[in-house]
Amino acid sequence: MTDAMGIFDIMLALVLPWLGWRLLASPNLFRAVVLFISLGLLMSLAWVRLHAPDVALAEAAIGAGLTGALFLSALRRLERLRDSERRLDYAEKREEEQNLPPEKRRKSKPVAYVLALFLLSVFLLLLGGALLKTPVAPGRLGPAVAGQMGQSGVQSRVTAVLLNFRGYDTLLEVMVLFLAALGVWSLTRVRQTPQEKVPGPVLATLVRLLVPLMITVAGYLVWIGSSRAGGAFQGGAVLAAAGVLLLLANVTVVRQIPSTLLRWALVLGPLLFLLSAVACMSIGGNLLEYPRQSAGSWILLIESATAVSIGVTLAALYAGGRPHEPAAREAIVDKSADTKVKNGEGA
Numbered sequence: 001m002t003d004a005m006g007i008f009d010i011m012l013a014l015v016l017p018w019l020g021w022r023l024l025a026s027p028n029l030f031r032a033v034v035l036f037i038s039l040g041l042l043m044s045l046a047w048v049r050l051h052a053p054d055v056a057l058a059e060a061a062i063g064a065g066l067t068g069a070l071f072l073s074a075l076r077r078l079e080r081l082r083d084s085e086r087r088l089d090y091a092e093k094r095e096e097e098q099n100l101p102p103e104k105r106r107k108s109k110p111v112a113y114v115l116a117l118f119l120l121s122v123f124l125l126l127l128g129g130a131l132l133k134t135p136v137a138p139g140r141l142g143p144a145v146a147g148q149m150g151q152s153g154v155q156s157r158v159t160a161v162l163l164n165f166r167g168y169d170t171l172l173e174v175m176v177l178f179l180a181a182l183g184v185w186s187l188t189r190v191r192q193t194p195q196e197k198v199p200g201p202v203l204a205t206l207v208r209l210l211v212p213l214m215i216t217v218a219g220y221l222v223w224i225g226s227s228r229a230g231g232a233f234q235g236g237a238v239l240a241a242a243g244v245l246l247l248l249a250n251v252t253v254v255r256q257i258p259s260t261l262l263r264w265a266l267v268l269g270p271l272l273f274l275l276s277a278v279a280c281m282s283i284g285g286n287l288l289e290y291p292r293q294s295a296g297s298w299i300l301l302i303e304s305a306t307a308v309s310i311g312v313t314l315a316a317l318y319a320g321g322r323p324h325e326p327a328a329r330e331a332i333v334d335k336s337a338d339t340k341v342k343n344g345e346g347a
Contacts, residue, residue, distance in 0.1 A: 153295025236310025
């Protein structure tokens with residue numbers, strides 16, 4: 001059994017860089033996305049073999065699942081470009097290639113490959129030299145973390161590090177997701193799908209069966225994160241996957257969610273995280289230094305709110321724009337704009 005797992009680890013170590021190279025070198029975008037999803041799944045297996053189930057869950061859910069869905073959505077938007085523009089670009093490239101002398105045409109690709117190989121070799125040599133010169137740490141952080149677990153309020157070392165000992169790192173990660181959603185919402189609105197578009201029976205059945213189960217699993221992952229593999233990011237990723245399924249199925253209840261509620265759900269996690277940091281400092285502690293007696297409750301509250309915000313953020317990124325305002329508010333905005341134009345204010 002040990003020999004079989006060793007052979008599997010060697011094959012995994014060889015396949016991962018080869019798959020990454022094929023992903024970067026693929027001229028077909030759809031094939032590149034499929035290879036990216038495959039790479040994420042294999043990376044999750046690698047993390048499992050490294051005894052890091054928390055990272056494996058995050059990689060499988062976010063790295064392979066949701067990021068792959070985002071790439072597929074972006075690819076679909078790119079394919080909606082006018083065929084005439086794509087044909088024009090292709091004709092221009094073909095004309096440029098035909099105008100090149102034959103000797104340059106034959107040497108262009110080999111020269112590019114040799115240059116890429118040279119740069120990669122230089123990078124690997126510099127990286128190896130840096131690793132050799134880096135001093136080895138005298139000890140590991142495991143014993144130090146284990147000695148402070150009694151003050152963390154949780155039993156999982158990963159959760160203790162992410163939400164207690166280095167909680168400000170997790171706060172910054174949540175803020176990065178929040179700013180990403182704000183950036184997407186500031187660019188455009190979400191494309192409205194026609195209401196008469198009905199999903200197929202397979203997709204409709206998947207939504208009815210999987211969405212309630214995924215919401216339950218997300219809540220379980222957040223709850224179990226205090227003692228085992230799980231947490232806010234894993235639970236939020238599962239919530240986002242449920243939202244993506246609802247968006248794909250064009251479920252009516254998704255279109256009827258008020259935009260104000262979505263905005264509050266988006267800001268809930270970062271806001272509660274920041275308020276917790278300020279509250280910890282106001283009671284005499286440091287940044288995100290929870291009271292020892294109630295540290296577990298603080299962490300559970302923050303993770304629950306953060307999971308909701310992560311789920312809404314990732315689903316909103318897949319939707320590709322800010323939600324539409326209610327019809328009455330849009331009518332008021334349009335009417336006020338017309339009034340300004342008539343009064344000469346819009347000139």
